[in-house]
Amino acid sequence: MLIFLRLCLASMSMELRHLRCFLAIVDEGTITGAARRLHLTQPVVSRTLGQIERHLGVRLIDRSTHHLALTPAGEAFARRAAVALSAADAAFDPEQLRAWPLRLGYAWSALGPHTADLLRQWDSAHPDTPLRLLRFVDVVDALTKGDLDLALIRGDRVPSALHVELVGQEQRYAAVPSDSDLAGRAGLTLGELARETIAITPVSGSTTPQLWPSDARPTEIVSTRDTEDWLATIASGHAVGVTSAATSSLHTFPGVTFVPLTDAPALPVRVAWTDPPPHPAVEDLATLVRAIIGSADPP
Template identity: 35%
Template structure:
């Protein structure tokens, strides 16, 4: 009886160990993709769908992180989708697409009645800036008058909250409107603002076996969508 009890417990322990090892392997093999707020915008769903079809054994974990370095420097991301340059040695960077900008305003803002919005039209409005992971600063207004900064925030949620409340307006890549619609915010095309580059960035010493395949697939999806 004691022997049978021991064997049963031993089998249970081995099974638990195997399950734990399988879980650890899945964690190791998952490709962690960090992004600040909008991933690759309209291309995101197709990239993930195509990846599941072609690499069903490798999970992609898309991670929204409020970190201007996309958690690359901490090692928590294998690759990051960035809209600003990450300053750091030993980083590889590939440009995926140039993304237009939009202006975000409260739904009752008078700008919603303007047929075409330009940077000069925003000079009389207060600006909400995400100074941590955003892509907009007063340097965007190179000529003429600049708006005043109403408030600086460090998350997308706070940025939207202040804009919806009418505290100020915001300027952001078009992907924000697509991935983060808000019932109290209207996004308007900004005709003369320079586009925002969208990069894939990864550490040169990252040895994840699926990293290069993901970069190649993302590049192909974006190129196909542009045709």
Template identity: 40%
Template sequence: MGTARSQGFHVAARQHSSPSRAGTADSVPRRDRGVPTAATGSPGNARENPKNRLSPESGALDPGPLGPARGASSAVRPPPPGAGKVLSSSHLSAAATEPFPRPPGPANPHRGNDAERGHAQNGFRAPPRLPPRKETGFMAVGIHHLRTFLMAVDEGSISKAATRLHMAQSAVSRRLAELERHVRQPLLERSAEGVQPTVAGKMFCAKADAAVTAFDDAMRTDMHRVRALRVGYAWSAAGVYTSEILRRWQEVNPDVMVRLKRVDDPAGGLTSGLSDVAIMRTHAQRRNLREELLVMEPRVVAVPAGSALAGRGKICLPDLADYPLVINSFSGTTNLELWQEGRQPVVAVEVDTIDDWQSYIAAGVGIGVTPASTAWMHPHAEISYLPVPDAPPVPVYLVWASNNRHPALHSFIQLARNVVAEVAE
């Protein structure tokens, strides 16, 4: 009894041996001890199981005289490589740390990155990747192309249009070329003197003007409240009438604000969509613009405060021919046509803004002829303004787009007209 128990104890001990005994014959299950090794083909134990004999022809397991078991395939697979091979403890530990091998198969170009493969192994399907978008050959043409075209037509020059738009000349040229490729016909005739619209360009200009104005009007739509009425001007607003117009408007329409906006643009910001109505001192050159004459304004001459001309009460145009002239060629109203041919002054410098215009006059570079409202709107400590009675007056217009739908537009025009009429009386 004691011997049997001790033998049973030894059997159990062999079956639950420590890892140091792994790889010995005792660690292999009893039913697999008769399986021949891959290296020698001899059984792994002294006793040979007749069911595990190798066929001498193919090297496969011999099913024996009774044939394969019921339900088993007649073609018995050979043992996998390394079956019966004795593994050491170092092999077992290395196999435990190796990553799971990827199943063989053709490379999948849409397999994705490592993160996507990780989602797939965890049971999550990564979102499919879209194929790259094919280029159609057509470029996107938007409202900025139309604005650039209209500015080039208004200025008659790509370089001047680039200055107005605060863009590089090459960018303006590229944008115009994109527009012409889109409409598939030339819109501008280019020459050394500048640009001018072709026959197709003139027809396109009217449509582009209407589209830009409609776009600006749509962007300004506010269903909750009436937005401020923007009044743009390039030089000196409405002069002495400006304060009275704003005061009267606030009394009559306190819910709608009028916002004055100075824009370095002869059109007062109408072409660029920055204003609803503009105070201009030149005729509107666009067909979709409406204008109304508000007042005729006299001219004055701006001279340095310390010059000999500053002490005179008034001065005539012929007397100014001997002095160099500072001209605002961008948004001013003075040019050499004011003087008779042969008695015209020399242009000292051309500027683009009223600030530069005043700086050059205050420095003594030259003199300037301007509307009388400049003295009221832009006083300067180093500049004296003198009347020029023989100079032709300057017309002052209210200008607006024909399709502007601001609810307060026409009320403002009517109020400005009434204020000017009352003050003039």
């Protein structure tokens, strides 16, 4: 909401229609497509874009090619505009007048076995602010578009455009086919897994080949779309995987066994949000997440 105020209330010449028009251009990739989507004429869309650029004093879109391209300033403004418009839509949503939900996004396992504790403690301390857990394949993208207020991020992906805080660490586990020899082990090493085909989910997963030493990385990698695809690939015997303790405790899947990794570094868990926070309770939730993960058994 603060972003919305900065963008729209700082100058009465800028209105929500300017944000909608700009984001339509970004989504469609052309003035013509944006005009068609908004039921406007091309000159009106071009004029609106020009008004925004003159107001900001920067070029937002490179018009030198047939397919419009965002400038660096345009990319930054697109993120801010998406969050601002989402906040404005929420402000005018009659369904949200009684309460302003706080949206926490995650890609795989929320807080694992501590998810119920998070929900109960939040509800007890903040009964007037409902907490919604939302799953996205790409939580960073959802956050920058304004679809989330706060995101849980596992691994080393730390977006520079967001406010990011480390809240804890989790042990890593191997996910292996239940009928394989690996499933009966009390523990496994990265070296043992490197001999196998490794299933990786590039967008939402926390594992990359860089987890292994440079001279001992797996040679066979298979990409999967999401959690279910990853689990099914392993259950079928086509690959093994590496994941967090939260996944091993929350996702049971026929044919998949989770075994602790004895030599893998702990998996960092972070919370991220846009700056300034899109919801006044964001920092309170970050504090609670940190407290719950911090009170868990260390990896």
